[in-house]
Amino acid sequence: MPELPExxxxxxxxxxxxAGRAVLRVELPNPRSWEGPLSPADVLAGGPPxxxxxxRRGKLLLLRFAPLAGSEPALPEPATPGxxxxxxxxxxxxxxxATPDAILGLAFHLRMTxxxxxxxxxxxxxxxxTRLILHLDDGCALFFDDTRKFGRVRAISPATLAAWPFWQxxxxxxxxVGEADFIRAFQSRAGSIKALLLDQRVLAGVGNIYADESxxxxxxxxxxxARGLGPGRLALLRRCLVDVLEESIAACGxxxxxxxxxxxxxxxxxxxxxxxxxxxQACRNCGAPLAKAKIAGRSTVFCPVCQxx
DNA sequence: TCCTCCCTGTTC
DNA sequence: GAACAGGGAGGA
Numbered sequence: 001m002p003e004l005p006e007x008x009x010x011x012x013x014x015x016x017x018x019a020g021r022a023v024l025r026v027e028l029p030n031p032r033s034w035e036g037p038l039s040p041a042d043v044l045a046g047g048p049p050x051x052x053x054x055x056r057r058g059k060l061l062l063l064r065f066a067p068l069a070g071s072e073p074a075l076p077e078p079a080t081p082g083x084x085x086x087x088x089x090x091x092x093x094x095x096x097x098a099t100p101d102a103i104l105g106l107a108f109h110l111r112m113t114x115x116x117x118x119x120x121x122x123x124x125x126x127x128x129x130t131r132l133i134l135h136l137d138d139g140c141a142l143f144f145d146d147t148r149k150f151g152r153v154r155a156i157s158p159a160t161l162a163a164w165p166f167w168q169x170x171x172x173x174x175x176x177v178g179e180a181d182f183i184r185a186f187q188s189r190a191g192s193i194k195a196l197l198l199d200q201r202v203l204a205g206v207g208n209i210y211a212d213e214s215x216x217x218x219x220x221x222x223x224x225x226a227r228g229l230g231p232g233r234l235a236l237l238r239r240c241l242v243d244v245l246e247e248s249i250a251a252c253g254x255x256x257x258x259x260x261x262x263x264x265x266x267x268x269x270x271x272x273x274x275x276x277x278x279x280x281q282a283c284r285n286c287g288a289p290l291a292k293a294k295i296a297g298r299s300t301v302f303c304p305v306c307q308x309x
Numbered sequence: 310t311c312c313t314c315c316c317t318g319t320t321c
Numbered sequence: 322g323a324a325c326a327g328g329g330a331g332g333a
Contacts, residue, residue, distance in 0.1 A: 148316045
């Protein structure tokens, strides 16, 4: 279940193997994993695109193409080094002023079980769960595998990004949003605090794991109406969410069962979970047994003593 | 605003 | 052999 820290880790580990490579051929063993108005053929229509880098926006992993020779730069270079578009002040939307039909790259949503991995020459045969293969000019191939077929990939251009509601409605990055904007976003909507944390229009990149972990750290009951929370408690939630996301990124993410980074390595943050997956076990803070309930349509683990509405 | 569906491997 | 996991689309 790649959430923000896992996608960030995949982006960072994937970049060395693909940056500077050209995509010679796109193989699509499972067409249902491809979505959007642009086809794989559109990606190659202007000649083999060259991969400039790997980024992230929310839970989307972005394979960024270099501009074609002779055309306007489709995307500006990130203002800060590193693969994350999230750390890019003006964001990829700055490219909307560029050629509207230029292929900017590919956007992957890994959902539950999606994996990205570069395989060396000779190992480029699709497996049972391979959904997409990008054949690169060094003989290697980038594999998109996804056992549960929930993951999706699409080609993006300025025009299709502008017409993609999910992209247009994505909320701010949790690691970048300021305290005042965070508080405003949560106070302006109805619903439980957990439902809002999971809503990608409020914040981009938080899933079930980091919602539960940040709520525990902030001492907030997941079913608490967000509107009833004062600015102080929301400010604390933001601090706890930033902490847990940064700790997880430092640990290369959480591996429940499926998640691996682009090198095939597991993360380590699952060892630091305080509530997720620990229903019935003792609260690390007070010793009470952790409760489990379905909140916002997701299984939710929390401490009924430490977390209050 | 909440429910169902999509998927399949794992667990009960 | 059923329940469960879960992000987002789409419908009630």
